[in-house]
Amino acid sequence: xxxxxxxWALGALILFxxxxxxxxxxxxxxxxxxxxxxxxxxGHTISKPKTALWGTPGxxxxxxxxxxxxxxxxxxxxxxxxxxxxxxxxxxxxxxxxLRYGDDSFDRFDRATLYGLRFxxxxxxxxxxxxxxxxxxxxxWPLGCAPKAVF
Numbered sequence: 001x002x003x004x005x006x007x008w009a010l011g012a013l014i015l016f017x018x019x020x021x022x023x024x025x026x027x028x029x030x031x032x033x034x035x036x037x038x039x040x041x042x043g044h045t046i047s048k049p050k051t052a053l054w055g056t057p058g059x060x061x062x063x064x065x066x067x068x069x070x071x072x073x074x075x076x077x078x079x080x081x082x083x084x085x086x087x088x089x090x091x092x093x094x095x096x097x098x099l100r101y102g103d104d105s106f107d108r109f110d111r112a113t114l115y116g117l118r119f120x121x122x123x124x125x126x127x128x129x130x131x132x133x134x135x136x137x138x139x140x141w142p143l144g145c146a147p148k149a150v151f
Contacts, residue, residue, distance in 0.1 A: 031135045032057040032074050038151050066145035071095070074135040077118060081111060095140040098147040102134045105149065
């Protein structure tokens with residue numbers, strides 16, 4: 001006979017695996033295309049989308065009061081938190097970095113805060129039945145241009 005705790009643990013593990021499978025199979029819109037459409041609707045000029053680093057989508061958009069376009073790179077959460085990725089990104093891209101995850105914006109890279117946000121968003125998604133993992137958006141503002149809320 002299997003103890004009650006073992007049955008609950010096994011049931012939780014199976015549920016967690018099923019939720020993971022359903023989460024990855026859910027068709028989500030392309031985050032880069034969604035972001036580009038939102039910026040175009042605000043009147044910004046968008047550069048031709050390009051593959052930035054390690055097959056990661058990127059593009060640039062114009063700002064009225066900036067001398068150069070703002071570079072945008074979209075990373076999957078697990079990719080950007082891999083060791084060494086963030087220093088490599090900062091070595092290639094220049095300017096003042098602004099990081100966005102969902103509706104939250106940061107002026108520096110903070111792993112603990114990002115993990116906390118992901119956990120809260122995941123729990124809220126389970127409660128509401130909407131498992132979505134937004135991309136981590138890195139904006140690189142050119143020198144002489146102050147970061148601001150764009151979207």
